[in-house]
Amino acid sequence: MNISQNKKDEDVKIKNLQGRNFKIIVACGTGIATASAAAESLRSRFESMGIKADFAKCGIQDAIIMIKNGSYDLLVSTAGIPSEVKIPSVSGVPFLTGIGVEEVINQIVEILNKKIKEET
DSSP: HHHHHHHHHHHHHHHHHTOOEEEEEEEESSSSSEEEHHHHHHHHHHHHTTOOEEEEEEHHHHHHHHHHHHHEEEEESOOOOOOOSSSSOOOOOHHHHOSSSSHHHHHHHHHHHHHHHHHH
């Protein structure tokens, strides 16, 4: 597959996510600084791709409770991902460091596309 085809495939995957509203938890150790920074970075990227999402920012322990009691599509955590988390999860550290952001965005797009396929 060439670069042009990869770009087309990525565009289709992003287009599949547009028009939906996802629920994403962004967690850090305490739910204060790094969760807010990571959520803002992800929100900005989503807006530039035309993807809508509601972001809940919290500490990782609160995230565990929220996941058990709610319906969330994804956990983005800067504090590690506990084994009891049973929803798709990715590291939020790249949103803080700027290193590996594209890879995490691609992971998120894949995860959300898979969720859509499972729903249909």
